[in-house]
């Protein structure tokens with residue numbers, strides 16, 4: 001085990017608790033080591049005792065919370081389209097949405113014709129002047145940061161910001177049986193050739209120190225709807241590596257997935273494969289457990 005030491009000034013050393021250290025602490029606990037022996041080992045390899053104790057406490061607390069979340073039946077209720085009756089088309093306020101495919105684990109449903117061509121064009125036009133290099137929520141701090149894992153340009157609309165957005169958000173709320181006010185504002189992403197979104201989970205990692213602050217606003221994310229605003233010439237599928245599933249981006253269609261707990265057992269790890277030719281545009285709606293204000 002090594003310590004990572006950063007010097008913020010000439011005299012004050014700051015020891016950072018890295019993911020590697022957290023994994024090591026969990027491995028020691030799972031191997032049956034006593035907490036005091038783990039702290040002693042950390043101190044022997046250069047950690048300050050108070051940092052070691054803090055790291056132990058936070059890491060094990062987070063780990064226990066994540067184990068509790070992994071217990072079957074312990075999950076939250078999630079957004080869900082009503083398709084258990086075998087519906088192939090769901091008509092929402094007169095707008096017919098086709099159900100193309102559904103999978104139980106991960107819970108994934110693919111829709112066609114969720115958006116009209118005019119709605120796709122309208123979203124792209126309204127977003128274009130505000131696109132900037134994408135940021136992702138940084139669960140280490142609770143803030144947002146430019147992330148190399150995502151090489152797209154993006155922007156967020158406020159919920160209900162324009163009549164077009166309001167209409168689409170109401171359609172989504174009805175389709176997924178999830179209240180409008182439990183949705184984040186719509187995010188628009190534009191990927192140019194070569195751009196991708198590396199595999200990630202959309203829920204906030206409970207073991208990250210910034211997560212409690214993020215979930216103060218609306219609780220955890222429990223579902224995602226990625227809507228395709230154009231059809232890239234080549235590439236750009238939304239991929240679910242744990243399910244061997246690749247969803248081709250086709251204008252107006254969408255992929256929905258839900259996760260009833262922030263845990264890998266939901267198998268909702270997913271990414272945006274590199275765009276090989278042309279551009280890819282998506283609109284993402286993330287759904288929260290509670291009211292997102």
Ligand code: PD2
Pocket residue numbers: 189197202224226236237238239270271272273282284
């Ligand atoms: O654009 C995509 O296919 C994609 C892939 C993974 C979008 C997101 N995640 C997202 O917006 O969370």
Ligand code: ZN
Pocket residue numbers: 200201202224270
């Ligand atoms: Zn995602």
